[in-house]
Amino acid sequence: xxxxxPKGFRAGTAQANFKKAGRDDxxxxxxxxxxxxxxxxxxxxxxAAPVVxxxxxxxxxxxxxxxxxxxxxxxxxxxxxxLENCRETQAMLSANTGLSPDEILPxxxxxxxxxLLMERWAAAVPALVxxxxxxDAEAFTRAIMTTDAFPKFASRDLELSAGRVRLTVMAKGxxxxxxxxxxxxxxxxxxxxxxxxxxxxxxxxxxGKTFNRxxxxxxxxxxxxxxxxxxxxxxxxxxxxPDHELFENALTDILGKVAYMLVQDGEGASKxxxxxxxxxxxxADAERAARSVGHSQLVKTxxxxxxxxxGRIITAxxxxxxxxxxxxxxxxxxxxxxxxxxxxxxxxxxEVLALLLREKDIxxxxxxxxxxxxxxxxASDLGHEYVSLNADYRS
Amino acid sequence: xxxxxPKGFRAGTAQANFKKAGRDDxxxxxxxxxxxxxxxxxxxxxxAAPVVxxxxxxxxxxxxxxxxxxxxxxxxxxxxxxLENCRETQAMLSANTGLSPDEILPxxxxxxxxxLLMERWAAAVPALVxxxxxxDAEAFTRAIMTTDAFPKFASRDLELSAGRVRLTVMAKGxxxxxxxxxxxxxxxxxxxxxxxxxxxxxxxxxxGKTFNRxxxxxxxxxxxxxxxxxxxxxxxxxxxxPDHELFENALTDILGKVAYMLVQDGEGASKxxxxxxxxxxxxADAERAARSVGHSQLVKTxxxxxxxxxGRIITAxxxxxxxxxxxxxxxxxxxxxxxxxxxxxxxxxxEVLALLLREKDIxxxxxxxxxxxxxxxxASDLGHEYVSLNADYRS
Numbered sequence: 001x002x003x004x005x006p007k008g009f010r011a012g013t014a015q016a017n018f019k020k021a022g023r024d025d026x027x028x029x030x031x032x033x034x035x036x037x038x039x040x041x042x043x044x045x046x047x048a049a050p051v052v053x054x055x056x057x058x059x060x061x062x063x064x065x066x067x068x069x070x071x072x073x074x075x076x077x078x079x080x081x082x083l084e085n086c087r088e089t090q091a092m093l094s095a096n097t098g099l100s101p102d103e104i105l106p107x108x109x110x111x112x113x114x115x116l117l118m119e120r121w122a123a124a125v126p127a128l129v130x131x132x133x134x135x136d137a138e139a140f141t142r143a144i145m146t147t148d149a150f151p152k153f154a155s156r157d158l159e160l161s162a163g164r165v166r167l168t169v170m171a172k173g174x175x176x177x178x179x180x181x182x183x184x185x186x187x188x189x190x191x192x193x194x195x196x197x198x199x200x201x202x203x204x205x206x207x208g209k210t211f212n213r214x215x216x217x218x219x220x221x222x223x224x225x226x227x228x229x230x231x232x233x234x235x236x237x238x239x240x241x242p243d244h245e246l247f248e249n250a251l252t253d254i255l256g257k258v259a260y261m262l263v264q265d266g267e268g269a270s271k272x273x274x275x276x277x278x279x280x281x282x283x284a285d286a287e288r289a290a291r292s293v294g295h296s297q298l299v300k301t302x303x304x305x306x307x308x309x310x311g312r313i314i315t316a317x318x319x320x321x322x323x324x325x326x327x328x329x330x331x332x333x334x335x336x337x338x339x340x341x342x343x344x345x346x347x348x349x350x351e352v353l354a355l356l357l358r359e360k361d362i363x364x365x366x367x368x369x370x371x372x373x374x375x376x377x378x379a380s381d382l383g384h385e386y387v388s389l390n391a392d393y394r395s
Numbered sequence: 396x397x398x399x400x401p402k403g404f405r406a407g408t409a410q411a412n413f414k415k416a417g418r419d420d421x422x423x424x425x426x427x428x429x430x431x432x433x434x435x436x437x438x439x440x441x442x443a444a445p446v447v448x449x450x451x452x453x454x455x456x457x458x459x460x461x462x463x464x465x466x467x468x469x470x471x472x473x474x475x476x477x478l479e480n481c482r483e484t485q486a487m488l489s490a491n492t493g494l495s496p497d498e499i500l501p502x503x504x505x506x507x508x509x510x511l512l513m514e515r516w517a518a519a520v521p522a523l524v525x526x527x528x529x530x531d532a533e534a535f536t537r538a539i540m541t542t543d544a545f546p547k548f549a550s551r552d553l554e555l556s557a558g559r560v561r562l563t564v565m566a567k568g569x570x571x572x573x574x575x576x577x578x579x580x581x582x583x584x585x586x587x588x589x590x591x592x593x594x595x596x597x598x599x600x601x602x603g604k605t606f607n608r609x610x611x612x613x614x615x616x617x618x619x620x621x622x623x624x625x626x627x628x629x630x631x632x633x634x635x636x637p638d639h640e641l642f643e644n645a646l647t648d649i650l651g652k653v654a655y656m657l658v659q660d661g662e663g664a665s666k667x668x669x670x671x672x673x674x675x676x677x678x679a680d681a682e683r684a685a686r687s688v689g690h691s692q693l694v695k696t697x698x699x700x701x702x703x704x705x706g707r708i709i710t711a712x713x714x715x716x717x718x719x720x721x722x723x724x725x726x727x728x729x730x731x732x733x734x735x736x737x738x739x740x741x742x743x744x745x746e747v748l749a750l751l752l753r754e755k756d757i758x759x760x761x762x763x764x765x766x767x768x769x770x771x772x773x774a775s776d777l778g779h780e781y782v783s784l785n786a787d788y789r790s
Binding site: 043044045046047074076077078079113115217219220222295297302304305309310312317318322324326339342382386387388390391392 | 713
């Protein structure tokens with residue numbers, strides 16, 4: 001057990017048997033003192049009940065105290081009853097802790113379209129509250145895993161001018177991953193002192209550069225939520241210039257690290273494809289091209305198979321909708337130039353490429369011309385395991 | 396051998412060993428008399444050399460005589476040399492037949508980024524010309540297959556007021572299928588008399604309702620081409636009102652039949668998903684929702700696995716970008732209502748659905764509200780075979 005949460009935060013987990021027996025599927029994070037909240041939520045029109053409720057709390061702008069998480073049931077597409085059930089779980093935790101329901105942020109992941117099993121919640125919440133005490137990020141992260149192969153969390157201490165603060169990020173996600181303003185589920189905790197609007201702005205910027213630039217399967221979930229809780233217990237503010245920059249860079253870095261883990265653990269994924277587009281007319285065009293390549297089933301299966309089929313990458317750039325001159329496009333795969341200003345090159349490098357494609361991290365660099373636009377996107381490959389995992393996910 | 400081409404057309408095939416030995420990979424269609432041409436081409440920015448040349452011929456608006464097709468090499472992303480090689484294949488056929496190069500439409504399919512093997516072309520073209528004579532659609536269609544599991548063609552005789560005409564459509568395609576204004580490769584022949592602008596307009600409309608509404612993997616190819624050749628040999632015009640309508644309906648119907656075959660033969664596909672969206676604000680919104688569902692890896696794998704995971708369908712509607720009220724959305728899967736006005740229903744129908752999902756044709760009906768917008772889209776499922784076929788396509 002690692003003592004890796006920031007000061008003033010405690011975690012707990014319990015087993016409610018929502019989907020699979022023999023594992024913790026309820027997680028709780030509580031701060032000893034009120035926290036400033038930042039939140040980013042899915043852009044999917046069908047927002048899960050816990051997303052709707054977290055958004056209500058975030059809009060209110062009041063301090064919060066706890067995150068109540070479950071796996072096995074997403075409580076998405078569950079209509080009015082789904083909202084009632086979600087509020088009932090807040091009430092259960094409130095009754096067992098004395099916290100106000102409005103201070104409790106619910107987050108859920110799992111099967112869509114089924115109602116929460118309320119008897120199992122009622123039976124497990126007291127044990128969940130009793131388990132509180134550990135400051136262990138891993139146990140909480142394990143409780144929110146679904147098809148994840150490993151828990152995704154990272155922690156870092158920062159020396160600021162007025163003292164030391166800690167940042168801890170815990171996330172889950174392996175499928176239905178194409179975050180849009182947030183990831184599947186992610187909680188970031190800090191004991192730094194930070195003002196609400198500044199915390200939200202930092203979060204939005206850091207997520208934009210990290211979680212919003214990864215994809216496993218292009219499916220944006222109904223439950224994507226990223227919560228940031230700052231309790232200020234370290235008594236160290238991040239308001240001033242250099243400290244603010246140091247803190248924001250660390251936040252971006254640590255979110256990037258966890259976002260990379262999401263792609264690395266993409267369902268059935270064996271490789272992470274790093275797609276860098278440069279020379280585009282603008283960043284939006286670079287993004288179009290990069291996303292198109294990262295979402296192409298043909299590119300993803302070729303990378304899975306270690307096949308240097310770079311024509312599929314160029315094809316995906318071609319239908320991306322980005323505006324460019326085909327005759328000025330160049331492509332480098334694993335450091336080997338394959339296509340230069342619209343012409344194929346290095347046709348004799350097949351054997352070298354076959355070796356390079358055995359690596360776990362595959363680098364694709366595309367230049368669209370000499371414009372200033374650029375974008376980096378991370379995508380997983382697509383293999384047999386993805387199909388196996390998703391053909392019968394619910395049983 | 397079937398005598399199923401329209402009057403005045405002859406076909407031939409030959410073996411050039413472009414990729415695999417022991418099969419015909421060159422196909423030729425020749426009309427005894429000049430044909431009115433209609434053409435639709437890929438929207439991909441990287442247009443293969445034969446697409447560029449067909450577009451030049453189509454723009455010129457002059458009558459054409461022949462289609463020269465090959466599989467095994469796409470001649471896409473091959474730059475200036477690719478264009479030269481393509482013109483050289485026209486010249487070879489011209490030298491062997493006396494046809495003008497400008498009357499010869501080249502179409503290619505296969506591996507992207509490699510140059511045509513010109514010696515093999517030179518060796519095989521004389522045999523290709525000698526083979527001309529059969530009026531067999533199947534042999535030509537087989538010569539342009541790549542990963543296709545079966546040849547895709549259909550023929551129909553129509554009784555118009557002035558006599559009988561025939562329509563024959565031949566297509567190939569199984570992967571990199573998300574046609575945009577055309578499909579991978581498709582040739583439609585008729586012996587009806589039809590004026591050029593009318594033929595092009597009919598084609599555009601018919602393809603819009605058929606080929607442009609199917610997807611295997613969401614990848615729009617560099618080589619998508621659909622050519623229509625009308626030689627008028629039957630001496631029967633389709634200019635007048637009822638004949639025009641009869642002919643256009645038959646064209647739409649027969650293109651729809653062949654487009655269905657493309658999805659049915661989607662690489663590794665075992666099922667065809669028929670996605671009907673209605674009640675949308677407008678047709679464009681209905682299309683957004685239908686395409687989003689048809690492209691969702693999670694929906695496609697669930698259908699492959701026979702898993703009634705309708706939440707994934709709703710999720711894909713949710714991130715489609717269509718404008719609707721989530722509380723007014725309903726979903727029927729295989730005739731069973733699963734989601735009604737934003738609430739889950741029929742939660743006890745799992746066993747019935749499991750049985751219904753064993754069918755080869757899976758019907759998904761989504762209502763977004765009470766607007767006039769609607770759209771129908773056909774998509775394949777996503778299974779292990781797709782991954783196997785595409786992880787190592789080139790070897």
